Amino acid sequence: MVGGSIWDSVEKSSKGDVSEVDLKEVYSKMKDIYSSVRKEVARVIIGQDDVMEQVLIAIFTENHALLEGFPGLGKTMIVRALASVMDLKFRRIQCTPDLMPSDVTGTYIVEEDTAGRKRFRFEEGPVFTNILLADEINRATPKSQSSLLEAMQERQITIGNTTHKLERPFFVLATQNPIEMEGTYPLPEAQVDRFLLKIKVGYPTIEEEEKVVELYSSEFTPMVNRMLTKNHVLAVQELTKKMPISRDIIEYALKIVSTTRPSGKNTASHYLDYGASPRASIGIVLASKARALINGRNYVSKDDIKAMSYPVLRHRIILNFESERKGMSTDDVIAEILKEV
Numbered sequence: 125m126v127g128g129s130i131w132d133s134v135e136k137s138s139k140g141d142v143s144e145v146d147l148k149e150v151y152s153k154m155k156d157i158y159s160s161v162r163k164e165v166a167r168v169i170i171g172q173d174d175v176m177e178q179v180l181i182a183i184f185t186e187n188h189a190l191l192e193g194f195p196g197l198g199k200t201m202i203v204r205a206l207a208s209v210m211d212l213k214f215r216r217i218q219c220t221p222d223l224m225p226s227d228v229t230g231t232y233i234v235e236e237d238t239a240g241r242k243r244f245r246f247e248e249g250p251v252f253t254n255i256l257l258a259d260e261i262n263r264a265t266p267k268s269q270s271s272l273l274e275a276m277q278e279r280q281i282t283i284g285n286t287t288h289k290l291e292r293p294f295f296v297l298a299t300q301n302p303i304e305m306e307g308t309y310p311l312p313e314a315q316v317d318r319f320l321l322k323i324k325v326g327y328p329t330i331e332e333e334e335k336v337v338e339l340y341s342s343e344f345t346p347m348v349n350r351m352l353t354k355n356h357v358l359a360v361q362e363l364t365k366k367m368p369i370s371r372d373i374i375e376y377a378l379k380i381v382s383t384t385r386p387s388g389k390n391t392a393s394h395y396l397d398y399g400a401s402p403r404a405s406i407g408i409v410l411a412s413k414a415r416a417l418i419n420g421r422n423y424v425s426k427d428d429i430k431a432m433s434y435p436v437l438r439h440r441i442i443l444n445f446e447s448e449r450k451g452m453s454t455d456d457v458i459a460e461i462l463k464e465v
Contacts, residue, residue, distance in 0.1 A: 148422045150363070155420025157360075161209055161351050168205050168346040169198060170339065171332035178323045178435055179206060179297065181414040186361045187407070188276055188296040188318060190261075190311075190439065193325030199299040202325075203257045210352040212254035212293070219264035221309075225271035229281045230288075246283070251275050252290060254354065258298040262308045269315055272296060276318045293357050320407050322439035360417070367413035369424040376465070377408045377429050383461050384441050391464045395447035395457045400440040407436040434458055 162176060169176065175191070179202065182189035191199045200216075207214035217228060230249030236242050250256060251272070261269065275281055279290045298319070300311075316322075328336060339346060385399030386392045392399055412428035438454040447457060 151422040152420045158418040170335045171328045184414045185410045187320030189321045190319040191299045191323045197325045203297045207255045211350045214255045215250035215253040216257040223264045223268045228271045261298040262300040321435035381405045391460045397444045398442040
């Protein structure tokens, strides 16, 4: 566990029980907390520093993340390790074409008591957890994919006439394979937009892969220890919202998002059919606050905005024929937009 005195300060700060001077000190301690968590996860996950940082940013802003990468890169293991380190309830759904909405949300079943009376009882589905891993989400049918929409947006599930609230914190961390096309169902724009970040999981370096092979080909099974609790995560989420940000930095983020919308002769007009919505503006600001927090700063910089523009925007912009003809990816277009801004 991370030192108790540090968490006492964090929890007081999240409730507004400290002065501005003390708040700055708390922000500086967050870098040590992140380093401790990252060091613990490194016992089972070698490398993938950017992925780990971005997943934690999604969690600390109480949002969802979509992890995209080739098979065997450790996407599922990353999510499972973080759930263990933060001592959060973890459930996993293996998405397949025959997955039904009730397999996600739960359903009413008929049961009989000792007197022979029958009644309906609600059997909770895997969505009633803290971290829900939707593995290979693009293999589920649109009907099953849409069963997550209300949970992701409203943190609740409605079945029949009854609404069931989900316990906080609640996150959907979904994975998808970019190369598997047969038997898949692309996520609709409405659902993709509910993920704060689209995180690309890349190949490890030769040195990292050598460590992975040594670690997982030995008789020793790596394990992680609990470093945080549910209350710690909730406290950090409140602390993230309190992160100061200047007006000009907010305007910089807004300008980036507005530049993604085709208008006149801007970069977006050449490469995009559609730009990002105001939800992207909120996402960039929130994600940048979390990035500043885990780096131990009490302010948001332009570098934070630039760094978070990629995972926040890459699933919210639609490439046109011209960009595809030139072989440009969404990240290439975002880089051009950042140059323009």
